[in-house]
Amino acid sequence: xxxxxxxxxxxxxxxxxxxxxxxxxxxxxxxxxxxxxx
Amino acid sequence: xxxxxxxxxxxxxxxxxxxxxxxxxxxxxxxxxxxxxxxxxxxxxxxxxxxxxxxxxxxxxxxxxxxxxxxxxxxxxxxxxxxxxxxxxxxxxxxxxxxxxxxxxxxxxxxxxxxxxxxxxxxxxxxxxxxxxxxxxxxxxxxxxxxxxxxxxxxxxxxxxxxxxxxxxxxxxxxxxxxxxxxxxxxxxxxxxxxxxxxxxxxxxxxxxxxxxxxxxxxxxxxxxxxxxxxxxxxxxxxxxxxxxxxxxxxxxxxxxxxxxxxxxxxxxxxxxxxxxxxxxxxxxxxxxxxxxxxxxxxxxxxxxxxxxxxxxxxxxxxxxxxxxxxxxxxxxxxxxxxxxxxxxxxxxxxxxxxxxxxxxxxxxxxxxxxxxxxxxxxxxxxxxxxxxxxxxxxxxxxxxxxxxxxxxxxxxxxxxxxxxxxxxxxxxxxxxxxxxxxxxxxxxxxxxxxxxxxxxxxxxxxxxxxxxxxxxxxxxxxxxxxxxxxxxxx
Numbered sequence: 001x002x003x004x005x006x007x008x009x010x011x012x013x014x015x016x017x018x019x020x021x022x023x024x025x026x027x028x029x030x031x032x033x034x035x036x037x038x
Numbered sequence: 039x040x041x042x043x044x045x046x047x048x049x050x051x052x053x054x055x056x057x058x059x060x061x062x063x064x065x066x067x068x069x070x071x072x073x074x075x076x077x078x079x080x081x082x083x084x085x086x087x088x089x090x091x092x093x094x095x096x097x098x099x100x101x102x103x104x105x106x107x108x109x110x111x112x113x114x115x116x117x118x119x120x121x122x123x124x125x126x127x128x129x130x131x132x133x134x135x136x137x138x139x140x141x142x143x144x145x146x147x148x149x150x151x152x153x154x155x156x157x158x159x160x161x162x163x164x165x166x167x168x169x170x171x172x173x174x175x176x177x178x179x180x181x182x183x184x185x186x187x188x189x190x191x192x193x194x195x196x197x198x199x200x201x202x203x204x205x206x207x208x209x210x211x212x213x214x215x216x217x218x219x220x221x222x223x224x225x226x227x228x229x230x231x232x233x234x235x236x237x238x239x240x241x242x243x244x245x246x247x248x249x250x251x252x253x254x255x256x257x258x259x260x261x262x263x264x265x266x267x268x269x270x271x272x273x274x275x276x277x278x279x280x281x282x283x284x285x286x287x288x289x290x291x292x293x294x295x296x297x298x299x300x301x302x303x304x305x306x307x308x309x310x311x312x313x314x315x316x317x318x319x320x321x322x323x324x325x326x327x328x329x330x331x332x333x334x335x336x337x338x339x340x341x342x343x344x345x346x347x348x349x350x351x352x353x354x355x356x357x358x359x360x361x362x363x364x365x366x367x368x369x370x371x372x373x374x375x376x377x378x379x380x381x382x383x384x385x386x387x388x389x390x391x392x393x394x395x396x397x398x399x400x401x402x403x404x405x406x407x408x409x410x411x412x413x414x415x416x417x418x419x420x421x422x423x424x425x426x427x428x429x430x431x432x433x434x435x436x437x438x439x440x441x442x443x444x445x446x447x448x449x450x451x452x453x454x455x456x457x458x459x460x461x462x463x464x465x466x467x468x469x470x471x472x473x474x475x476x477x478x479x480x481x482x483x484x485x486x487x488x489x490x491x492x493x494x495x496x497x498x499x500x501x502x503x504x505x506x507x508x509x510x511x512x513x514x515x516x517x518x519x520x521x522x523x524x525x526x527x528x529x
Contacts, residue, residue, distance in 0.1 A: 001247040001263065002235060002326050006319070008265055009117055013124050013318040017310060020128035031451075 042356065043189055046364035050226060051203055051371060058218050059210035076212035076404045077383045078144065078299040085305050087217040089312035090224040091296045091376070092130070096123050096287065097317050098373035099180025100432075102366055103343070105321050109328030110342035113254075113262030116328070118276045120321030122283050124314045129288040131310035134443075135297030137450065139306050143298055146291050146442070147388045153449030153514055155456040156392075161463060162445075163388035165438050167381040170292055171414060172435040174381070177374045178204075178415070178422035184370055194423040200371070201419035207375035209411055213299050216375050223368040224316055230365035231323040233358055234350065238330060241353045247326065253333035262329070282490040286439040289446055291380040378418075382410035434474055437489050441466035441497045448505060454517075455510025462501040469496045 066075075083091070101120065108116035143149050146166060151159035181204065182197030189196065208216050243249050254262045287293055297306045324346075331337045331345035340348050351359055386407035391398050398406075444466075445459050472478050473489045514520050 001251045001329075002239065002322070005114060005117070005263075005265070005326060006322050009120070009319060009322045010315070012117075012121055012265070013314055016121065016124050017128060017314055020125075020132055020310075024132040 042360045043363055046360045047203070047367055050361075050364045051368055052206065054222050055203075055206050055210070055215070055219055058215045058222075062211040062215055075214070077379070077386070077407060078295070079212065079214035079217060081139075081142075081299055082301055083214070083217050083296070083299045083305070084301060085308050086312065087221050088296055088300045088305055089309040090221040090316065091217045091372075092127060092293060092309060092313040093316035094220045094224060094369060094372035095293055095296060095376040096126060096373070097320055098177055098370050099184060101320055102324055102369065103180070103184060103347075105324040106328040106331070106346040107342040109325050110332055110345075113259070113329070114265045114325060115276075116325055117265045117321050119279065120318045122276070122280045124318040125280060126283050126287045126293075127310060127314045127317060129284055130293055130297065131306055131313065134288040134446070135294060135300075135306040136303045137446075138294045138297050139300050139303045143294075145384050145387045146289055146294055146446075147384060149446060150442070150449075150459075153454050154445070154459045158445075158456060158459050158463070159388060160393065161460075162442055163384050163392075165467070166291060166442065167384045167389075169435050169438040170290070170377060170381045170384075171418065172431065173292070174374070174377045174414060174418040175421045176432060176435075177370065177377050178418040181367075181370045181374055182419075182422055184366060197419050197423045200367070200374070201415050201422075203367075204371050204374035204378065205412060205415045207371050208379050209408060213295065213379065216372070216379065217296070217299070219375075220372050223365070223372050227320070227365045227369055228316075230358075230362045231320070234354055234362045235323055235326065237354050237358055238327065238350075242330070247330065250330050250333040254329075278488045278490050281494060282433055282436050282440070282488070285443045285490075285494060286436040289443045290439055291384055292376050295376070295380055295383060378411050378415055379407075381414055382407045385410045433488055433490060434470065437470045437493045438467060440490075440493045441501070444497045444501050448501065449513065450515050451513045453505045453510045453512060454514060455505055455508045458501070458504035458508045458510060461504040461508070462497060465500040466493050466497045469493055 101123075105116050105119060108119060138146075138149070141149065141152075145163070147159045147163040150162050178197055178201055181200030182193045185191065185196035185200050186193045207219060239246050251263065254260055300306045300309070327346045327350065328342075331349040332342075334349060337345040337349040337352075350362060354362065386403045390406045391403050395402070441463050445462065449459070469492050470489055473492045479485050479487055479492075511517060
């Protein structure tokens with residue numbers, strides 16, 4: 001039970017970080033086209 | 039047990055605090071202390087220290103006692119409490135934290151003056167410092183509760199002892215000392231958690247958690263072991279929690295002060311990969327302890343508040359119980375220290391230096407900041423000792439900061455209008471008060487709707503309308519000021 005919860009949570013954390021990174025890169029790419037430096 | 043605990047707290051907390059303070063004094067001999075040394079560690083914190091500090095600042099009593107209790111009713115869904123904090127760290131490390139470091143800020147209200155006006159700065163200083171002080175009283179109370187549940191001592195005495203150690207945590211060496219202490223506490227905390235979970239499993243039949251799983255499955259409650267909530271759970275718990283935390287914490291001085299203290303903007307960005315796991319995984323351990331306590335009849339009869347602490351005290355070897363409880367104390371102390379430093383810095387920088395004594399020297403500002411640390415802690419401990427449990431007020435306290443997040447994003451990227459900012463702040467803060475202290479939610483037919491949704495809706499609607507109607511400059515990142523400012527640090 002502990003190992004399962006641990007692995008699932010670790011996977012969720014990795015997923016959240018990756019999703020955040022993808023959103024960040026997308027916004028940065030969109031924004032740098034509009035106005036460099038922001 | 040009480041004496042052992044006291045010795046463990048002293049050995050694991052007070053001695054390292056004093057040792058680190060001595061080391062910092064010794065290594066900075068001959069160097070005149072300026073304000074940014076005390077409040078921002080001279081903007082020189084390395085990635086591991088920034089990561090540990092960010093992770094532990096938002097890891098406090100709710101992650102321990104709160105998750106013990108939440109696991110009782112929500113089961114494994116309570117893990118979303120930890121995941122919501124991972125989202126906060128993502129927002130902070132990938133956006134607000136980097137902006138704060140890039141702009142060389144000392145406080146969040148300072149940015150609001152740069153974007154809007156002096157009055158907006160003063161208003162947000164007062165509200166943010168007040169709101170953080172409210173959280174400080176919760177932390178002081180939590181510190182008292184956790185020490186009291188471990189030792190059996192009176193809550194008032196525990197709050198005073200905890201407050202005293204908490205002041206020492208930050209008073210002697212400021213941000214730098216607290217940062218290094220957080221790194222020590224993160225390591226101690228995980229060693230204690232791994233050992234406690236291992237010994238807990240060994241004490242169960244079969245030497246593992248299979249009997250706990252069987253307890254929930256046999257009773258038809260296998261949903262308690264699932265981490266994905268139902269739709270109602272999403273709306274009433276996960277989403278409301280995520281919204282209030284994500285729209286208030288990433289612009290909170292408590293967290294941003296660590297980002298401002300980082301060596302570079304890149305340090306903040308890289309810290310995410312360490313801070314998020316340190317913070318997020320913690321809840322797995324406390325969740326399993328809570329679920330196990332409920333599955334054991336001799337402890338479940340004690341109820342959600344006492345079952346898990348009682349189980350740990352009864353089941354684990356004494357040395358490990360003492361080690362675990364001392365590490366839990368360290369976890370709460372780290373939050374207490376940062377929550378004390380933030381309003382003290384705001385007072386020193388935004389009220390004392392900006393309004394009361396503009397000619398103040400950096401040394402004077404540091405002295406005022408130190409005095410505020412002691413003063414605020416004393417008042418918080420007093421309030422915590424005499425008031426009933428006030429954890430329910432956390433949503434109300436954090437609600438005050440939601441419009442500030444909006445103002446920062448809008449001012450940086452869209453429009454800088456001081457009048458629109460004032461209107462947005464006034465409307466959002468008014469709805470927080472009205473929603474909390476009048477029958478408006480009942481009249482609207484949504485008595486259970488958290489204030490989060492109301493504040494967010496008013497902030498977005500009023501904020502957008504005001505910026506469309508009222509005049510202002512373009513967003514700061516597009517302004518000539520930003521392009522030409524020497525404040526932009528090369529990273």
